[in-house]
Amino acid sequence: MSSDLCGSSLLLSLPDEIFSVITSSVPPRDVCSLGLSCRGLNSVVSSDKAWLAQCDKLGLVPFSTLIEWRKGVSSYKALCRFLVNIQPLMGIWVHKNPEVGNVVYVMPGFLSVVGCRIVPQTIGPLGLEDGPLLWTSVFEIFCKYDGSTAFLLHGRERGEDYVYPGFLKSVDRNSNMLLLEVEPLHQLDGRNTSSEIPFSPLESDDGERLLDFTSQVRDIVPDAANMIFFPPIRNDEFFSQQDFAVLHKRRLLLLQIYPGSKPDRVGLSLRAVTMKLYSYVAWPDMHDIRFALYKLPTKTKWDKTFFYYRLWGSSNY
Amino acid sequence: MAAETGTPTTLTLKSNDDELFSVAESAAILSVTIRNMVEDGCAGGVIPLDNVDGKTLASVITYMNGISAIPADEEKKKSYRDKFLSDKDFETLADMVLAANYLNMSCLMDAVSAKIAQVMEKKSVGWVRRKFGIENDYTPEEEAAVKEEHKWTFEGVETDDDN
Numbered sequence: 247m248s249s250d251l252c253g254s255s256l257l258l259s260l261p262d263e264i265f266s267v268i269t270s271s272v273p274p275r276d277v278c279s280l281g282l283s284c285r286g287l288n289s290v291v292s293s294d295k296a297w298l299a300q301c302d303k304l305g306l307v308p309f310s311t312l313i314e315w316r317k318g319v320s321s322y323k324a325l326c327r328f329l330v331n332i333q334p335l336m337g338i339w340v341h342k343n344p345e346v347g348n349v350v351y352v353m354p355g356f357l358s359v360v361g362c363r364i365v366p367q368t369i370g371p372l373g374l375e376d377g378p379l380l381w382t383s384v385f386e387i388f389c390k391y392d393g394s395t396a397f398l399l400h401g402r403e404r405g406e407d408y409v410y411p412g413f414l415k416s417v418d419r420n421s422n423m424l425l426l427e428v429e430p431l432h433q434l435d436g437r438n439t440s441s442e443i444p445f446s447p448l449e450s451d452d453g454e455r456l457l458d459f460t461s462q463v464r465d466i467v468p469d470a471a472n473m474i475f476f477p478p479i480r481n482d483e484f485f486s487q488q489d490f491a492v493l494h495k496r497r498l499l500l501l502q503i504y505p506g507s508k509p510d511r512v513g514l515s516l517r518a519v520t521m522k523l524y525s526y527v528a529w530p531d532m533h534d535i536r537f538a539l540y541k542l543p544t545k546t547k548w549d550k551t552f553f554y555y556r557l558w559g560s561s562n563y
Numbered sequence: 564m565a566a567e568t569g570t571p572t573t574l575t576l577k578s579n580d581d582e583l584f585s586v587a588e589s590a591a592i593l594s595v596t597i598r599n600m601v602e603d604g605c606a607g608g609v610i611p612l613d614n615v616d617g618k619t620l621a622s623v624i625t626y627m628n629g630i631s632a633i634p635a636d637e638e639k640k641k642s643y644r645d646k647f648l649s650d651k652d653f654e655t656l657a658d659m660v661l662a663a664n665y666l667n668m669s670c671l672m673d674a675v676s677a678k679i680a681q682v683m684e685k686k687s688v689g690w691v692r693r694k695f696g697i698e699n700d701y702t703p704e705e706e707a708a709v710k711e712e713h714k715w716t717f718e719g720v721e722t723d724d725d726n
Contacts (some may be wrong), residue, residue, distance in 0.1 A: 256657050257695060264664050267672065271680040274716040282709055283697045327715050359650040 250282040258286050262295050270299035274326060297322035300417055304329050306336065307354050314490055315389070318357045318497060324393030329413075331395060332359045334421045335518055339539035350384055350424075360384055361385040385516065387414055388501060396504045397516050399426075412503050412514030421518035424539040430513055574601070575609045576624070582617035583609065586624050590631040595667035614665040619658045622651075644674045653695075655680060700725060 257280070260268070262323040269277045269291065277300065290296075294316075301312050301322055306329055312322070336359065341348035349364045361384040376414040378542035388396040399410040415427070441444045523540065574597070592598040594674040600610055612620060624649055633639050651659070658677050663672040683691070692699060701709065 260660070261659065261664075264660055268660070268676045268679045268683075271677055272684050276680075276685065278713040278716045279686055279688050279691050280683065282706070282713065283691045283695075284700050285705075286700075287697070287707060433601070436661050474571065512564060 258290060260291070262293050265290060265294040266293065266299045269296050270303055272539060274300055274330060278435075292321075292323060294322045296396060297326050300326045300328055300541075301486060306333060308345040311354070313426070315357050317330040318391070318494060319389060320391050324391070325389065327393035328389035328395065331417055334419055335424070336418050337358055339424055340542055341539055348539075351381070355386055357497055358386050358388045360387075386479060386500075387516075388497060388504075394462060395515075398500060398504065399514060409500065409503060410514055412516065415515040417518040418520040420520050422523055422541040423519050423521050424541070425517045426514070427517060571625075576620060577609045577611045578615055578620040579613050579615040579684045580617050582620070583704070584620060584624055586627060587631075590624075590627040593627050593631060593668055595672070597666065607649075612666070616658070619662045622659060623653070623662055623666065623671070625666075640670075644670070648674060648678045653679070656682075668677075 257265075269280075277291050277296060281288040298312060298316075302309055304326075308313070312325070315325060316322060320329070335352045336354075337352060339350045339352065340362075350361045351364060352359055352361045354360075362381040363384045365380035365382055367380045369379075370424070383400045385397065385399045390396055397412045397414045397416040399412055401408040401410060571626050573585050574591050575599075576584045576586060576591070578584070588601065592601060597610060615623070626644075629643055629647060630640055633643055648656070656675055658671065660675045660679060663675055682694075686694070689699065699706070
């Protein structure tokens with residue numbers, strides 16, 4: 247076949263925009279296989295156009311949002327790495343008795359995904375159309391400049407807002423369980439003992455001890471920054487450039503608090519795993535003893551009716 | 564305009580290697596580039612297509628005639644496109660995608676792009692090198708670094724630590 251003779255020059259001769267149209271229908275892995283074959287192709291497949299198409303194809307956030315998010319990362323490739331990583335987290339997670347508040351909805355934030363606990367509330371006859379739902383944020387996973395992640399647990403105690411830095415340990419592609427785990431870190435003295443204590447085998451009152459534990463390592467959000475970290479209620483629905491500036495600033499401030507890839511005080515980590523679960527009418531069979539959130543089957547495709555951008559505009563989305 | 568007399572208008576297209584082709588206007592205006600020229604009144608004489616060679620243009624015209632003969636039935640059009648592209652080698656596909664881009668023919672562009680993507684799909688780096696006759700010009704250190712940078716695309720799981 248003549249195509250065996252044409253070499254990389256044929257691929258290299260394709261303009262950027264055509265290349266991105268072609269690669270938009272293959273997954274990131276195939277784009278990278280091309281790039282790994284030689285230097286010339288690596289520079290072609292590293293183009294922002296190709297990776298913007300990859301990001302867009304994931305369908306997690308609208309195109310215009312990708313453009314805005316690009317300002318906070320080194321490249322669309324870095325952004326794509328983040329989006330691919332957190333994609334399995336998107337959707338609804340539940341624990342036993344969702345009616346008492348064990349429902350966490352994971353949705354896009356600003357260069358982040360946010361886990362929102364839906365506060366138990368009475369909803370009027372029109373359902374969601376009746377008015378905003380009460381929610382409170384539980385955690386947020388940020389996209390750092392290079393596309394890696396920063397995990398922050400949110401908390402509120404005696405009227406103060408807190409953030410607890412941890413890290414996103416791993417995310418299975420088809421994960422159905424979300425585990426919050428704690429491991430003592432001994433990295434400072436060179437030993438890295440794996441004395442990991444996941445929530446799961448702990449007795450129920452150990453959960454409270456864990457709360458004591460985390461209360462020792464929390465970072466108090468400074469009052470002055472409070473308005474930025476947890477912005478107050480907004481009434482209008484549309485973002486202006488000024489709002490984006492505030493959101494970029496908020497992210498940078500939170501990333502400054504974040505201790506880096508090796509949290510030095512406590513190994514608080516989030517892990518999304520795949521377990522064999524039994525379910526009844528799509529409702530997972532949940533273990534009483536495990537402290538974990540279970541995924542509900544849901545569509546994760548971007549839906550235009552989903553006004554994520556109001557998230558930071560109000561504490562009662 | 565011959566449309567008023569009822570006889571179909573024929574356009575003459577010229578490739579960059581000076582081959583001349585006659586094609587019905589109704590088929591040729593699948594190309595937005597050609598349609599704009601017709602609307603601007605430049606279609607009187609010969610329409611020069613500077614970025615397309617004769618071999619490729621012949622192929623594109625076959626496609627134009629074939630697809631415009633099919634009534635508005637997306638299923639049938641799709642199966643025509645599949646059949647039309649099935650016997651094309653990679654070099655021809657690459658020429659056609661460039662031509663489709665230049666001629667601004669989105670349906671052909673999408674179909675050829677998808678076909679090229681199909682060739683690349685789920686292939687190893689070694690396969691890509693063999694298929695396209697690419698010489699590995701990385702040093703072992705560079706290759707390891709590029710692999711490391713793209714590790715996340717090759718694994719089902721990304722871990723921030725090395726467990």
